[in-house]
Amino acid sequence: MATRVGVVIFPGTNCEHDAIHAVEALGADADLVWHGDTSVDGYDALIIPGGFAHGDYLRPGAIARFSPVMAAVGDFAEAGGPVVGICNGFQVLTEAGLLPGALQKNQGLRFLCTTVDLRVESDRSVLTAGVSPGTVLSIPINHFEGNYTCDPTTLKILQDDDRVVLRYVDNPNGSVDDIAGVCSVGRNVVGLMPHPERASDPLLGSADGRVLLEALLGSALASTGARVA
């Protein structure tokens, strides 16, 4: 049976079909999960895609975290289910407290829409399992608030526990310690500002994002097996 991926959408999400297309191209089944839903039962992995949930009003992700679906996402994550937040999804996960830190306005106050080189720093997460640390991936970014910030204590914990999953080769936005992606204590929740789903086919200019999405699908299969068993 194909791996089932739930793609969570809020009013203002706009990358959900890119995410669905990318994971379906890798053989998974994917459905949209509405923010008003109270269950994510039956999914092997969840993606919170990019966009502007609730118009990014107040702060990106600040309103979305109160959506009914976020309680279910929290339970799914607590049970070890793989959850990946991309761009706005990363912001939602930090606001919800499922990932540490926060995403601030970019240094230089520019909206950045370009392709960057990312270095895989750890293979100990659902998004990078099996991807050799040091691998450099060319993946688009598209954000105004991608400047990852956390206090020095949190940063030290992330570094010491090998939870900085991805770093920018050339820091575009002022993120502390060049951080592009981090994972949770359980390593099953990952947030990243770059868009692997937009680098999932040579036609898009890069297929480098596929290794990350393949890793997610592989992790999903293993995780569901472990939770069902």
Place this chain on the structure above:
Amino acid sequence: MGESATYSVLVEVRLRPGIADPQGATIERALPALGLEGVAGVRAGKSFRFEIEAADEAAALARSTVVADRVLANPVIEESTVTVTPAGS
């Protein structure tokens, strides 16, 4: 007992000390171009005003502080100040 009153609330949200403020820094750099020299330490923030029903001023402050801490500010990077006054005063 049982009487409640309306209070006006002002919540000011700003970045915590030590958190880089690209917005404030950009404003500060722009000021000399307008001939406005000598301005330093610009920090950008947000303010929110609302009214709240509560039994007394202390209760209004307590509930408004919950609104500020749980919703209006992100405690990871921001802090807030809550000021409560009787409405209409």
